[in-house]
Amino acid sequence: MQPPVRPPPPRNFVAVKILEPFAEATINLVMLPDLCGSSLLLALPDDIFSLIARSLSPRDVCSLGLSCRDLHAIVASDKVWLAQCDKLGFVPCNTLVEWRKGVCSYKALCRFLVNIHPLIGIWVHQNPELGNVVYVMPGFLSVVGCRIIPQEVGPLGLEEGPILKSNVLLLEVEPRHQRNVGKLAYSKSFAHDVDKEVSRRLSRSSSGISKSQRLVGQKGTGINFSRLGFGDRRRLLDVVTSQTRLNIPETANSMLFPRVRNDECDSKRDLAVLYERRLLLLQMYKRGNGNHDLKPGSESPLNPTVLGSSEVCKSLDCTSGYHALKAGDAEQANYPKGKTLSGFLKNGLKQILGKSSSTYGNRDFQKKNASSCNSKHVQLHEFLQSVACTGSKGMSRICGFMGRDFWLASRRPSEDKPGKALFFILISYEESEGQQLLIATKILEGTSYVLHPNGSAMFIVNIDQPSTDTFPWGTDEDSNHIDVKQSFMGEGIANGYGFRYPGSKPGSLFIIQNGLLVFIWKESRAVLTLQKLNLADLLRKGERVPSLSPVSNFAYLTKTYSNVFSGFSNSSNALSSPRYASL
Amino acid sequence: MVTTDEKGPLTAKKKSVIIRSCDGDEFLVSESAAVLSTSLKKILEEKEDRLIHLSDIDNKTLAMVIAYLSTHADDGLSDDLKRSFDQEFVSGKEFDVLKYLVLATDTLQVTCLCYTVAKKMADIMKNKLVEWVRREFDIQNDYTPEAEAEIRRLDAWAWDDRQLEDD
DSSP states (O other): OOOOOOOOOSSTHHHHHHHHHEEEEEEEOOOOOOOTHHHHHSOOOOHHHHHHHSSSSSHHHHHHHOOOHHHHHTTSSHHHHHHHHHHOSSSSSHHHHHHHHTTOHHHHHHHHHHHHGGGEEEEOOOSSSSEEEEEEEESSEEEEEEEEEEEEEEETHHHHHHOOOEEEEEEEEESGGGTOOEEEEEEOOOOTTTTOEEOOOOOOOOOOHHHHHHHHHTHHHHHHHOGGGGHHHHHHHHHHHHHHEEEOOOGGOOOOSOOOOOOOHHHHHHHHHHHHHHHHHHHHOOOOHTTOOOOOOOOOTTTTOOOOHHHHHOOOHHHHHHHHHHHHHHHHHHHHHTTTHHHHHHHHHHHHHHHHHHSSSTTTTHHHHTOOOOOHHHHHHHHHHHHHHHTTTGGGOOSSSSTTTEEEEEOOOSSSSSSBEEEEEEEEEEEEEEEEEEEEEEEEOOOOSOOOTTOEEEEEEEEEEEESSSOOBBBOOOOOOOOOOEEEEEEEEEETTTTEEEEEEEEEEEEESSEEEEEEEETTEEEEEEEEEOOHHHHSSSOOOOOOOOSSSSSOSSSOOOOHHHHHHHHHHHHHHHHTTOO | OOOTTTTOOOHHHHHHEEEEESOOEEEEEEEHHHHHHHHHHHHHHHHHEEEETTTOOHHHHHHHHHHHHHHHHHSSSSSSHHHHHHHHHHOOHHHHHHHHHHHHHHTTOOOHHHHHHHHHHHHHTTTHHHHHHHHHHOOOOOOOOHHHHHHHHHHGGGOOOOOOBBO
């Protein structure tokens, strides 16, 4: 289609003379400098330059700055880098402004955000089976990993009641010298043991190996971290974290990110507390508390093992790996007690590291998981990859009613569990034999023991095939009319052969007008209700609890958390939603 | 200007504005097109001026801006057509031309064109090597090799895996 382009009006318009006399106005807004050569970019006004830079990547902006000193000064402006930070999109603009007060520039902030970007999102470990969901989200100039504890949903529902969580991972940005433009530091808190809470911190040395060198290592003799043996990876992480940890007093960890507040004063107080905590951490870091081996800026071979930097995870070179293993053995001997849990936490960490090297590309894994026919370890690893890929990419392709930032929580009031166990279910899409499938994968189950392994597909529906079943109810508990927008045919999980080989029974998925998804098994009439949620907001409102003490069998916990907010309300909740609870 | 407007020739006169570029060329523009520029709109609201002199904008650039304004003032065109016109409008133009255009749209406050042009300029600069930047914009490298290496090292975090172009 050829767009209609109007010819520009003729010049030296003769009619002008006839129209006179008019008062003449002159616009003299900007003196246009005589632009040529190198001044071409320099001469652009600040606003326009920022406008252009907004569409560039951080790398493009850096390239400009590298061309000459004058341009370097221009691209260093906060305006340019605020736009870059904002473009990354996972920290809202007003938070950025708040964070800026703690670092030397928006460029430093952007560096931090770029580094943590691969970590942000939901992380699921299939082992243990019983809920090991970690949601990594921005804290306060930091990254906080929250483990969402298997629990029941309180009477107030998800929107009102607090959700329980404990923190397993903290990453903090640290501005060191102006020239360093911000430093990534890592701290990890072992919240299971209050007396001996250990926070760990890795810091990127400013004299760390440059990317080009790392790339050489990767192509040449380097070993991909994810290809290291299970035990080796753990030992490597052990030694890295032991080298760089900091002990952080429990009192400093009372708050890790601003809570959701309605009151302006409250949120200001929160921010003050967080600044305080950050200062404490920085001071401790400078003093080198808890770690006398750490020399910032040293050329230790372990320096490239910075968490949060994806290149690092991809390429740990051989020598540092072996170094690590030896030291790792010694290090483990020092912590015999915490071994189980630290091992477990490290496994989680390992998977986080592993994510960076995943390609985000292989979505077939989802299906393999659905059929649950792989060996345990393969499945575990692939499951993680699949979660990573659906979390990052897959959620965008949705039939028009879900954003990728939303996750689904589900209450499953079924006949055997008349309660309100909190389920987290990940919705993903897949194309198989020309059919568009919607797959709901369980990633958290809030029951005292799990019926199906994590990563089981709770249901798979064909979104090309409308269901012939009718929705069993016309009104909800408040007698409001229920308007079913769409329905699809599919199959839901059912008891099959053992724990790992679930069967499936036909059912239908209904999409209701307020965004609820309801899956109903045709025969058993069991109902699975799904609700969209914003996990980051929920966690900000949530209640923090210490981690459970280490146990050897995670599949059948002897100790569990029960949400006290759900404790007294079982009956009332059942009454408040009889429609769903009765099934 | 001939009009079939029933309100007569006086109204017709009111509906057009003359804009004069810095090189003295004059353009007759309908008022509906002129008011798409926030600067021109303000002037037209404040005074009953019919002749506006733009001392900073040359005739080539002004002609382009006016072509854009006239197209967007045309109610007969669908939004899709206008969008494809925008794409066509900036495509194939040299960086230099775009730069004058972006300055002119900034002066005249034609926000949407300013955004489109800035986007196009960014597209040209995307994924380019430093060497390209220097050559294209005729920039003299005034860094010492050590200083350049230092900046490269400090900026290493921003690097991604994309292949950069040199042309």
